[in-house]
Structures are given as structure tokens and as C-alpha cells.
Amino acid sequence: MIVDPPTAPKAIEIGHRLARRTGRMHASAIREILKVASRPGMISLAGGLPAPESFPVDIVRQLCDEVLSEDGERVLQYHATEGYGPLREALVPFLAERGVHTSVDDVSIFHGSQNVLDTLAKVLISPGDVIAVESPSYLGALSAFDAYEPNYVMIATDDEGVLPDDLDRVLREHPVKLVYLVPTFQNPTGRTLSPERRVRVAEILREHDALLLEDDPYGMLRYEGTAPLPLHALAPERVVYTSTFSKILAPGLRLGFVVAPRALSRWMVIAKQGVDLHTNTLGQAIAAAYLSGGYLTAHLPKILELYHPRRDAMLQALENHMPDGFVWTRPEGGMFLWVIGPERVDGEALNARCIEHGVAFVPGRFFHADDSGSHTFRLNFTAANRTTMDGAVRLMADAARAMLSASA
Amino acid sequence: MIVDPPTAPKAIEIGHRLARRTGRMHASAIREILKVASRPGMISLAGGLPAPESFPVDIVRQLCDEVLSEDGERVLQYHATEGYGPLREALVPFLAERGVHTSVDDVSIFHGSQNVLDTLAKVLISPGDVIAVESPSYLGALSAFDAYEPNYVMIATDDEGVLPDDLDRVLREHPVKLVYLVPTFQNPTGRTLSPERRVRVAEILREHDALLLEDDPYGMLRYEGTAPLPLHALAPERVVYTSTFSKILAPGLRLGFVVAPRALSRWMVIAKQGVDLHTNTLGQAIAAAYLSGGYLTAHLPKILELYHPRRDAMLQALENHMPDGFVWTRPEGGMFLWVIGPERVDGEALNARCIEHGVAFVPGRFFHADDSGSHTFRLNFTAANRTTMDGAVRLMADAARAMLSASA
Structure with a gap:
């Protein structure tokens, strides 16, 4: 077969081919x-x-070697979308210590908590649906949500986080599909929702039959004071809790996890199957060993x-x-x-x-x-x-x- | 603070909260x-x-150790959405050997080629847009596309892959946003589009100003015969080429890559930023070393x-x-x-x-x-x-x- 390769074909127009x-x-x-x-x-x-000097490079090296030596064919193979069994198992007691009580079946692993934000919005948000966010809010979440064309309403905040009365007003006035908060050491403000307000927020969620996404990437970076209960502990039936290994192990592994009401986490897993089949197995095996071997502690x-x-x-x-x-x-x-x-x-x-x-x-x-x-x-x-x-x-x-x- | 934890709160209804x-x-x-x-x-x-016995477990172990020893802080850190520089660089000659001529700027790394399928559909497909697929077709692609609510039209096939005349008819009769083919050792049929038909498919794409996704996960698993040119070689301006490390290294690393027209790959990278920020860095570093160190060869x-x-x-x-x-x-x-x-x-x-x-x-x-x-x-x-x-x-x-x- 002789083919004349097209010499420098003209770039095609992309603009009109894009989705709304x-x-x-x-x-x-x-x-x-x-x-x-x-x-x-x-x-x-x-x-x-x-800070890169916070990464446990030598521990990761050692754990990499261990999981590949002991279980190489398994950690290099395709895996179930829900996540690597030993990691899901190790997360149950880890989460319980932090007030998030769940079972292996209700915790799933995602490719960073950003991947959780995207997937949750994917299964919940039709164009025009309303997401309530605190103002100011984490930019990365807005960029995950934006692709699903929501409308945003803002919840007012002060030094103790969102104002419960304003959350109540927002939920009364708008058909809110999802409330999104970073209640602890928020990005960008560093603010933490006070314990009293957490109780009130949980009550308000119940009063309005609302669903909330609690994004908690920073909770374990506590230098002083006492950790308040996560919102998940106060209203587990209507709080989706997500966190990440990015701040306590290494962000380059892209490992996040989510605890969600059963029916919702099933949909998230089905959606993730279409998005990327499952999260990389080697990283999950390293994180499992990091938790269960006491290395995080x-x-x-x-x-x-x-x-x-x-x-x-x-x-x-x-x-x-x-x-x-x-x-x-x-x-x-x-x-x-x-x-x-x-x-x-x-x-x-x-x-x-x-x-x-x-x-x-x-x-x-x-x-x-x-x-x-x-x-x-x-x-x-x-x-x-x-x-x-x-x-x-x-x-x-x-x-x-x-x-x-x-x-x- | 004393909190009465809600005793076994009733599960909330999820059905009415789901996106369309x-x-x-x-x-x-x-x-x-x-x-x-x-x-x-x-x-x-x-x-x-x-087959798990096809995985180069010992090589991965060695490369893991190398990249963590030499560049640990970098391979554990956040990275650019486009992908890890050394991997993108190593892919350019690797792809050129296979007839896909590109530059570092035009190749991006995704979390498996499934993640490419999802992201491309995300930036292109509005509900009701038409995707043309060969019949039968790869199921995983349909499950990635389905979330964006396309309509499908089928292109007839025989033992040499899609029938060019039927592709021509489909493009004439329908406003097709994207043609999706697995031209080599197709899943599920194992069929390969013949060289002559490839030339004709490229011509038809040009005649209709159409865009095609060439999914090539199996091309390197060739046991006999000569590889035909990829469709990308014949119409690089309108073919998005994707492949994966899943069959030539290990699927558990979740590493796919894409070569796309510049304007389109920019949108894909922006979309991916919202989906998961970037693909896991450690896996990318391992794959880079696997290619550039001659281990794949x-x-x-x-x-x-x-x-x-x-x-x-x-x-x-x-x-x-x-x-x-x-x-x-x-x-x-x-x-x-x-x-x-x-x-x-x-x-x-x-x-x-x-x-x-x-x-x-x-x-x-x-x-x-x-x-x-x-x-x-x-x-x-x-x-x-x-x-x-x-x-x-x-x-x-x-x-x-x-x-x-x-x-x-």
C-alpha cells in the first residue's frame, strides 16, 4: 500500500463541535x-x-517494594471500581477515630477527592440545578461542578463558618440539590465551623430534607485545639463525607475516598466505572499499607x-x-x-x-x-x-x- | 458540647435527587x-x-525504587494536568514508531484510556448529539459516552472492519459529532480495519468534515502480519488517537494517553482539571522510565x-x-x-x-x-x-x- 501522507492538513474548527x-x-x-x-x-x-519535605518518601519506597513483592500481580491488575479491599477495610477504623462511622461497603476510593466532587455532581446535577456554597468557597469544587451547569446560591459566612440562619434561608428560598461545605480549616479562609453551628446545621439539613457534601481535606492538619465532630457524625443519612491522602501521604498518588448513603454511593460507583474504571491499584495498595502498618500514625x-x-x-x-x-x-x-x-x-x-x-x-x-x-x-x-x-x-x-x- | 447522635436515622430518598x-x-x-x-x-x-503473568512485576519494582530514590519529592507531588513531562517526552518517539506523529505539547496523559473516552465525550457531547459507532462495539466506550446522553447510529461492519460506504451514508444522513472506532484487533470481534479501507475512511472523514476517535488499546499485541497505518497517520487533523499502558505494562497503573488536535486537547485538559486535577504522578514516572529505559522493548x-x-x-x-x-x-x-x-x-x-x-x-x-x-x-x-x-x-x-x- 502506498499512501501519500497529507502534507500539513489544515487544522479543523473545534468551537462549533463543543458541548454546551x-x-x-x-x-x-x-x-x-x-x-x-x-x-x-x-x-x-x-x-x-x-511542602514536599512533608512526604514520607522512604516509607513509600519501602511500601511500594513490599506490595509489589508480596502481591505484585494483584496490585498491577484491573480492580473493582469501588476500590482495593484492604484500603477500604483500613479506612473503616481510620474514619471511626475521626467520628465518621461507616462500613467497608459504604466507603469507596476515588482518584483524589477532586474525583469525588466531580462524580457526585455528575450523578446529581442536571443543568440549572441549584448548589448552595459558602462564600468564599473552594475554587476546585466550583470547577468540578461547573461542567454540570448548576446555578449557585451563596451562604453567608463569618469567622465561625457558615451562618446557620442564612443556610436555613437559602434552603427555604431555593430548590437546593446539594449544599457544599469545607467545614474545617476551609480553603481559602482557614475558618472552622464551630461545634454549636455544626449541630444546628445538621438540624437544618433535616428540617429541609437536604443533602450536604462535607469536604474535609485538611482536618488532620490540626496544630492545636480539639477537633469538632464532622457533620457526617451529626447527620450520617444526609451527609456525603470526602477526604484525601493528599495532605497526609502524597498528592501525586491521587487518592481520595468518600462515605455516602448507600443508594448514592452505588450510583457514584456506576458513574466512576464510565469515567475511569477504577482508581490506580498500586497507589491504593501503598495507602492501605500506610494505614494498616501504623506508618500514618x-x-x-x-x-x-x-x-x-x-x-x-x-x-x-x-x-x-x-x-x-x-x-x-x-x-x-x-x-x-x-x-x-x-x-x-x-x-x-x-x-x-x-x-x-x-x-x-x-x-x-x-x-x-x-x-x-x-x-x-x-x-x-x-x-x-x-x-x-x-x-x-x-x-x-x-x-x-x-x-x-x-x-x- | 454534648451531642445525642441520631440513632439509626432513616435513609433518605435518593431517586428524585439524581440528575437526568x-x-x-x-x-x-x-x-x-x-x-x-x-x-x-x-x-x-x-x-x-x-494475563497477570504478563506483568513485568520485577521491572516495576525496580523502576518504582529508582524514581522514588532519584526524584521522590517530585513524583509524589501534584503535577500539571497535561501529564508528567518525561512521560509525554518519551511518548513522542514511541508514537512516531507506530505512525502517530505528534509533539510533546499535543500528547496528554489520562487515568486510563477509559478516562480519555469520558473526557472527550464530556467536552463534545450535548444531550441528543449523535455518535456513530461500529456494530458490534466496545461496551466500555458506550458506558463512558452514555453519561452525556448521546444518540447512537450504527455503522455496518464485516470481517475487514467498518464498511466505508456505510460510514459515508451515516455521515450523510446524520449530524454526527463523533465517529468512534477500534480499528485494530477490535473488542469484541478481533477484527482489523484493512489498509485500503483506512485510506478510504480518512477520505470520507475529510469529505464530511468529521471527527473520529481512534481507540487503539491492542495494536501492540500483534502476533503476526504487518501493522497497518493508524487512522491518525492518514488524517491527523481530524483523528483523536488514544491508547493505554494497560496491555503492555499493567492496567492497575491506570495510564492512558491521547493525541488530539491542539484546540481540542486544550479543552480536554481543562475538563480533566475539574475531573481529577491530573493522573497519578508515581505511575506516570514508572511508565516514563519503562519507555525511556528500553524496558518495554x-x-x-x-x-x-x-x-x-x-x-x-x-x-x-x-x-x-x-x-x-x-x-x-x-x-x-x-x-x-x-x-x-x-x-x-x-x-x-x-x-x-x-x-x-x-x-x-x-x-x-x-x-x-x-x-x-x-x-x-x-x-x-x-x-x-x-x-x-x-x-x-x-x-x-x-x-x-x-x-x-x-x-x-
Whole structure:
């Protein structure tokens, strides 16, 4: 057979071939900022990555070798969509310690908790369905949900998380399919929903026969204080609980898990079968061994010892340097805190000025679906060390002062 | 805080909360058969799993250790959605050898090729949009597409794959958004689209300004004969090419890749960001080392040496045992062949009878979106060894003969 390969065929038009939902998709708004922030020499308070020095590299190496030596053919083979048996089994007591009581049949493994957010929206949300989110909210969740063309309604928040009265109002006024919250060490604010409000939120969910997605990636990164009960413990029949190994083991393994009402988790598993058949088996086997071999128990304190002083250093630097008129959250854990400045300090303008001096953060406006929050910003305190962080915050403070005196 | 945990709260209703698309989802139709087929003592010709003894367990162990030792913090960290740089780079020459000419920027990594099928449908298919598929077709693709509520039109096939004239008719009569083909060693039939037809298919695509998804999971499992050019080589501007590491390395790593027109692959990457952020980094690093270290080149012949005699044994057993009136495909590679029996031998009834005697296959009806194919069946020839396979085929033949004489 002789074929004349077509020489440089003209690119075809794609625009008119796209699905309607694709119009709702967009590259993450903060992607450009993160790109700038990752330039050599830049001090980034912008990212949301765990510190690489927190990864138990040697433990993963050892566990990889073990699971491949002992069970190589199984961990390299296709597996059931629900997840790898030993991991699901190990998660039951792990979750129970944290107040999430479930059984092996009701916990499923996904390719990161992002994959849980996507799959839950996929089985629940038709175009125009309403999702209630706290304001500000986690951007990655909105980007998962957006593909299913929902409408959003905002629930007002303060320093203790969502306002129960406003949740009640939202559920009364709108036909809400799903409430989405990050109740502990929220991204972007670092805020935690208070224990009293959790009880009230569970009651309100019952009163309105509502369904809630509790996204808990940061709960185990607690540096002080006592963990409140997860919402799942207070209303297990109407709370879908998801968390991840990304902050306590390694995000590159892409391992998340979900506990959901039985009927719903069955649909999620069926949907996942179409999406990717199942989550990578090798990673699941490593995570199973990490939990059941006691490695998490041994390693987690090291992660906390790394992050705790960084959070303290960030709080101290803000205290030392920031001009009057700026306030910030004091999270007991997690990776972020939230700064609110005077209204005349625009977060994007301040960030642009800081970038010129080699420091980047994320302006808060990006986390508000309604474009509010222009004078807020998110700071990550886990990536940089104490000294670097102090210099970065001082630089931000100087830039803010300059903006304030220019506008005075 | 004292909380009365709700005692056994009543399960909430899920049905009315589901999205419209969820009505199109269903557990894989052959799941029950595969469950029966995996019972202890059962000889399964039903599965589609690679033989576990084909996995390069020791190589994976070694590469795992290497990538974690040399670059542990990077392979455990979050990564760009497009894929791990070294893997994308290694895929460019690998693909070029197979006739798929591309650049690093145009190849992206997904969580198995199933994840490619899902993501492409997600960005292209609005409810009611038309996908043209060959009949019979790969079930997993239909289950990925179904969630986006397409309508299907069938393209007729014979022993050389799709009939170009029928493809031409389908594209003329229907507003087809996407043509989906497995042109080489197709699942379920084992058929390969002939070189002449490939040229004609490319021309027809151009004549109708159509877009085609070329799914090529089995192309490298060739036991004899010469590989035809991929469709991508003949119309690169309108063919999305996808393949996988599942058959040449290990399916448990969930690694697929796609080469697509630039504008389309950008949308796929944006969609994937919402679905799971990126594919697991550790698996990608292992695959990169597997390709660039020459391990695939060394290991692939071993896989072929394992499967080739099994295919021969299956063909010989069919020749020896099957009664008159049965015909079957003689694939030069892949994992499956396709048997067509006399119309009065119902594939499901025959399978039920065989299962009683400890042998299972998959009735062909399941691969037909229009419920035809009642007297066809798919046999896998890579999982069982020669002796076992001969016994299994003889048993099938006896059962078929009994059915034929009962209906005579």
C-alpha cells in the first residue's frame, strides 16, 4: 500500500463541535498567578501544595517494594471500581477515630477527592440545578461542578463558618440539590465551623430534607485545639463525607475516598466505572499499607511539627508588620489563612505590586462566585520557612502601606 | 458540647435527587457474567483482563525504587494536568514508531484510556448529539459516552472492519459529532480495519468534515502480519488517537494517553482539571522510565510469546471441536475472537449451559446497541493456557451440538 501522507492538513474548527457544558469550563482562574508564583526566585504564599519535605518518601519506597513483592500481580491488575479491599477495610477504623462511622461497603476510593466532587455532581446535577456554597468557597469544587451547569446560591459566612440562619434561608428560598461545605480549616479562609453551628446545621439539613457534601481535606492538619465532630457524625443519612491522602501521604498518588448513603454511593460507583474504571491499584495498595502498618500514625506528627511553627511564624509576621486596618483569621490547622484589608486596598493591585518585589499570594476575589471580596487575600503558610515568610509578609505590608498612603 | 447522635436515622430518598443523565447510566451489563466467571474452578473465556503473568512485576519494582530514590519529592507531588513531562517526552518517539506523529505539547496523559473516552465525550457531547459507532462495539466506550446522553447510529461492519460506504451514508444522513472506532484487533470481534479501507475512511472523514476517535488499546499485541497505518497517520487533523499502558505494562497503573488536535486537547485538559486535577504522578514516572529505559522493548516480546500460542491454541480448538455452522474471526493479534453461530443457537442460552459445566464466555448481544447479535459470542484467548482452552472449547462445542440437535 502506498499512501501519500497529507502534507500539513489544515487544522479543523473545534468551537462549533463543543458541548454546551464546555462553555462553562475554564482554566483555573488562579493558574496564571501560580505560574508567576513558581518563577525562580519568587517567594510564593500563593500555592496550595503540601511542602514536599512533608512526604514520607522512604516509607513509600519501602511500601511500594513490599506490595509489589508480596502481591505484585494483584496490585498491577484491573480492580473493582469501588476500590482495593484492604484500603477500604483500613479506612473503616481510620474514619471511626475521626467520628465518621461507616462500613467497608459504604466507603469507596476515588482518584483524589477532586474525583469525588466531580462524580457526585455528575450523578446529581442536571443543568440549572441549584448548589448552595459558602462564600468564599473552594475554587476546585466550583470547577468540578461547573461542567454540570448548576446555578449557585451563596451562604453567608463569618469567622465561625457558615451562618446557620442564612443556610436555613437559602434552603427555604431555593430548590437546593446539594449544599457544599469545607467545614474545617476551609480553603481559602482557614475558618472552622464551630461545634454549636455544626449541630444546628445538621438540624437544618433535616428540617429541609437536604443533602450536604462535607469536604474535609485538611482536618488532620490540626496544630492545636480539639477537633469538632464532622457533620457526617451529626447527620450520617444526609451527609456525603470526602477526604484525601493528599495532605497526609502524597498528592501525586491521587487518592481520595468518600462515605455516602448507600443508594448514592452505588450510583457514584456506576458513574466512576464510565469515567475511569477504577482508581490506580498500586497507589491504593501503598495507602492501605500506610494505614494498616501504623506508618500514618508515626509520620503525621512530623508533618504537624513542620507546619505548626510555619503557621505561628506567619501569624507573628502579620502581627509585626501589617498596617492598621488589616485583620486575618487564626486557624488552628490547615494550610491557609485569610486577610481582609481596608476596602481601598485592592487585592489584585496589591498582588501585582508584590510580584514586582518577588512575592505572590492569591487575591480573594477569585474565591467569590459573585466577584466580591476585592480587598481580601489568601495566604499559604505551609510552603515557605519561617525566615522567608517573615520577609515576604514584611514586603506585603510595605506594599500595602504604600497603597494606603497613595490613596489617603 | 454534648451531642445525642441520631440513632439509626432513616435513609433518605435518593431517586428524585439524581440528575437526568444518571438515568442513562447502568452497571456494565456483563458484570454479572464476569462475577460468575470468576468463581473458583470456572474456566473463563469471558474476561478482558491481561494475563497477570504478563506483568513485568520485577521491572516495576525496580523502576518504582529508582524514581522514588532519584526524584521522590517530585513524583509524589501534584503535577500539571497535561501529564508528567518525561512521560509525554518519551511518548513522542514511541508514537512516531507506530505512525502517530505528534509533539510533546499535543500528547496528554489520562487515568486510563477509559478516562480519555469520558473526557472527550464530556467536552463534545450535548444531550441528543449523535455518535456513530461500529456494530458490534466496545461496551466500555458506550458506558463512558452514555453519561452525556448521546444518540447512537450504527455503522455496518464485516470481517475487514467498518464498511466505508456505510460510514459515508451515516455521515450523510446524520449530524454526527463523533465517529468512534477500534480499528485494530477490535473488542469484541478481533477484527482489523484493512489498509485500503483506512485510506478510504480518512477520505470520507475529510469529505464530511468529521471527527473520529481512534481507540487503539491492542495494536501492540500483534502476533503476526504487518501493522497497518493508524487512522491518525492518514488524517491527523481530524483523528483523536488514544491508547493505554494497560496491555503492555499493567492496567492497575491506570495510564492512558491521547493525541488530539491542539484546540481540542486544550479543552480536554481543562475538563480533566475539574475531573481529577491530573493522573497519578508515581505511575506516570514508572511508565516514563519503562519507555525511556528500553524496558518495554525488552518485555513486549515476552508478552507476545505468552499470548501467541494461546491464540493458536484457541483457533486450533475451534477447528477441532466446533460443529458445522459456526464461523469465527482469525485475528493476527489482540485478546479476543468472535464466533458467529447458526441463528437458532442463542448465545445467552449457550452461555448458561456452559456455565453449568464450568466454562463462561460473553454472549455477543451485549455488544450490540440495537439488541441484535443473539447468535454471536466473544471469546478471550489470553487468560487461559493451551490445555485448559482446548477443554473449554470442546465443552462449548458439545453444548452447542446438544442445542442444535434439540432444536433440529
